[in-house]
Amino acid sequence: MANRWSIPGRSTAPISANSCRTSIPARTDTLIAACDCYRYAFLGVEGYHDNCTDNLFAGMSELGLVPPEVPSPLNLFMNIPWSTDGALSFAAPPLPIPGGYVQLRAEMDLVIAFSACPQDILPINGKAGKPVAAHFAIAEQHPNVGVTA
Amino acid sequence: MTMAQTKQDISEANRRRYDELRAAGQELTPKALPEPTALDGAPIAPGAVISREQVPAGWYASVRLRRGEALRVVDDSGCSSVSLIGWREEETSERINCADTAKVQWSAAISKGRVLLSDMGRVVLSLIEDTGGAHDLLVGGSTPASTREAFGASTRNSQENFLSAAAKIGLSLRDIPPCVTFFAPVSLDGKGRFLWNSSRKRPGDFVDLRAEMNLVVVLSNCSHPLDPARLPTSEPITLIRHRASPPSKDDPCRTTSPEIVRAFEFTDRLFA
Numbered sequence: 001m002a003n004r005w006s007i008p009g010r011s012t013a014p015i016s017a018n019s020c021r022t023s024i025p026a027r028t029d030t031l032i033a034a035c036d037c038y039r040y041a042f043l044g045v046e047g048y049h050d051n052c053t054d055n056l057f058a059g060m061s062e063l064g065l066v067p068p069e070v071p072s073p074l075n076l077f078m079n080i081p082w083s084t085d086g087a088l089s090f091a092a093p094p095l096p097i098p099g100g101y102v103q104l105r106a107e108m109d110l111v112i113a114f115s116a117c118p119q120d121i122l123p124i125n126g127k128a129g130k131p132v133a134a135h136f137a138i139a140e141q142h143p144n145v146g147v148t149a
Numbered sequence: 150m151t152m153a154q155t156k157q158d159i160s161e162a163n164r165r166r167y168d169e170l171r172a173a174g175q176e177l178t179p180k181a182l183p184e185p186t187a188l189d190g191a192p193i194a195p196g197a198v199i200s201r202e203q204v205p206a207g208w209y210a211s212v213r214l215r216r217g218e219a220l221r222v223v224d225d226s227g228c229s230s231v232s233l234i235g236w237r238e239e240e241t242s243e244r245i246n247c248a249d250t251a252k253v254q255w256s257a258a259i260s261k262g263r264v265l266l267s268d269m270g271r272v273v274l275s276l277i278e279d280t281g282g283a284h285d286l287l288v289g290g291s292t293p294a295s296t297r298e299a300f301g302a303s304t305r306n307s308q309e310n311f312l313s314a315a316a317k318i319g320l321s322l323r324d325i326p327p328c329v330t331f332f333a334p335v336s337l338d339g340k341g342r343f344l345w346n347s348s349r350k351r352p353g354d355f356v357d358l359r360a361e362m363n364l365v366v367v368l369s370n371c372s373h374p375l376d377p378a379r380l381p382t383s384e385p386i387t388l389i390r391h392r393a394s395p396p397s398k399d400d401p402c403r404t405t406s407p408e409i410v411r412a413f414e415f416t417d418r419l420f421a
Contacts, residue, residue, distance in 0.1 A: 031257060031287065033248030038270025041415070042253060042408045044170040045163050068323045069268070072248035082337055086258025088251060120160040121167045129164055 028102065029075035031088065035119060036070075043121050050118040059113035076102050077134075078117070078124065103139075170407060182262040183401045186278040188353050193221065197392045203385040207305035209369040210388060211314045213238065214360035216420060219277060219393035222368065224332040226384035227352035230373035232290035232307040232328040235265075235273055235366035241320060243269045247286045247327045253408050257286050258336075262401045264361070264409060265329060271416040272409075273364065275402035277393060278357035283334035283349035288375060290328050295374035307369040314367040331356055333373040345375045359393045359402070361416050 033039075036053035053070045060067050077100065081089050104112075114136055120129040199218065204210045206229070214220060222231055237243040246268040251257040253266055260282030265274045290307025297303050311325045334349035358366075370386045372378070396403055403413050 031248065031251060033246065033252050036268075036270075038415070039249075039253070041270060042411050043163075044166045046166075049163065072327070082257070082341075084336060084338075086336065087256050089255065121164050129160070 027077060027079040029078040029080040031072075031082075032075055032078065032080055033072045034070055034115070035117075040121075045121070052115040052117055055115035055118070056113045059115070060111065063111060065111060073115075075117075180401070180405050182260060182405070185261055185282050186280045186355075186357075188280050188351065190280075191278045191357065193389060193391045199390040199392065201387065201389045203387055204368065204370045205385050206370055206383050209307075209310035209314055209367055211317065211365060211367050212388065212390060214364045214366060214390065216360055216362050217393060217395065219357045219359040219391055220366070221278075221355055221357050221387075221389040221391065222331055223353065223355040223387040223389070224350070225352065225387055227350050227354065228378065229370055229384055229386050230285075230330050230333040230376060231386055232311075232330045232369045232371065232373075233358075233366055234311055234326055234328045235364050236320070236324070237267065237273075238363040238365050241318075241324060241365070243267050243271070244324070244326045245273050245329065247329055250329070251286055253412065254406070258282075259284050259286060259329070262405060264402055264412070265358075266412060267362075268326075270412060271419070272361040272412050274358040274366075275361060275400075276356055277359045277402060278355070280356075281332065281334075281349055281351065281354040283332070283346060284356075285330040285333035285335040285373065288330070288333075288335055288343060288373070290330055290369060291371045291374050296372075299372070299374065299379050305371060307371045310369040310371065311367055318365060328369075330373055333376070335373075335375060343375055345373075345377055347377070357393070359396075361413070362419060 034052035034056065036051050037048070040049040040051060052073065056070045056073070057067070077097075083089075114134070116131060116134045117125060118131045119125055120131060123129065125131050202210060212220060222233075224231070233245070235245045244267060245265055247265075249268060249270075250259070250264070250266045254263055256263070259265070259276060261276050261279035263276050264272045265276075267273050290311075291299075292306055292308040293303045296306045307328065307330075308325075311328070312322060315321060315324050332350060332354055334346040336344045336346060338344055368386075368388065402409075404410060
């Protein structure tokens with residue numbers, strides 16, 4: 001459907017395994033836009049603050065690519081509760097699952113950028129407001145590699 | 150002082166400032182959203198009408214709006230859904246952004262009193278009148294694939310309508326943002342599945358969208374992909390471009406939250 005298409009009618013990278021060592025499914029958000037300098041200005045930041053939009057542009061630019069925009073990203077491990085009246089919240093902390101992972105299978109040749117969320121004002125990275133590192137690995141094509149759940 | 154300490158200092162200062170701003174914001178009485186407009190409410194004075202047109206089922210219209218003008222979109226039959234995208238006229242890289250609209254207002258439900266934001270932290274359109282309050286920010290409009298699934302054959306659809314409208318002003322696929330769809334009562338259940346609430350559609354439902362910057366908007370009168378009626382929309386919609394009253398100091402759309410007040414400050418600077 002239109003709000004998620006890239007090339008009409010194709011999905012780019014379906015989640016082929018969404019699992020973790022504790023076998024609790026990791027939360028992934030599909031609704032919230034990446035923060036940008038405008039978002040930090042709304043939050044009262046004066047001057048520059050690192051943000052996912054700029055990080056994603058920077059990641060692409062390291063490969064010599066200049067995308068026309070940063071589309072609303074897939075937010076891995078981000079917990080955005082939804083209520084039936086449509087209200088969203090950031091109040092809940094992320095569900096911490098140390099070692100939790102998501103495995104994505106590329107269904108076409110892709111360039112993917114990751115940004116470890118630098119948000120330290122709102123509690124989306126936990127109440128301590130301390131962004132943490134995340135890691136990724138590119139696996140050989142093997143349908144079940146690493147899947148435990 | 151190490152770099153890490155400096156970064157932490159900046160982070161803590163930002164946080165203190167945010168907490169102060171939030172506390173200041175919370176001292177204000179939280180503003181409830183206004184009641185929906187009655188179906189026979191908010192008549193437009195004849196002298197305020199700039200233009201009026203009907204958009205046949207399956208077709209689209211491009212409308213240029215000056216800041217302060219409003220567009221009334223009327224679902225005359227109660228069985229249409231209208232998908233909308235829009236760009237700032239002077240700089241089309243600035244455009245409507247559904248994800249920021251939901252994020253900044255803490256809600257994916259838009260209704261009277263809410264605004265549609267751009268990708269540059271400014272307000273594009275305000276919902277100054279709205280009878281139904283049942284619209285879709287999440288799913289998007291119809292596509293060739295969704296119409297094949299619904300009707301067994303590819304029919305006119307919003308995605309191709311947007312491409313045609315964009316091409317006429319020199320824009321292309323990459324200029325087309327996710328759309329908002331009016332008169333599309335989509336909600337979610339506890340498992341994240343989409344629901345369609347047919348009972349929230351009535352003949353004559355309308356919205357008034359006030360332009361907060363000079364705009365080109367495109368409206369596509371195509372069935373929403375989740376509409377279970379599975380009928381190619383057979384009815385036209387009505388668009389009425391009119392001069393809105395200038396917003397008062399306590400205009401509901403401009404004052405819902407500190408973040409929205411700031412979004413209007415950033416918007417007003419364009420015209421200062």
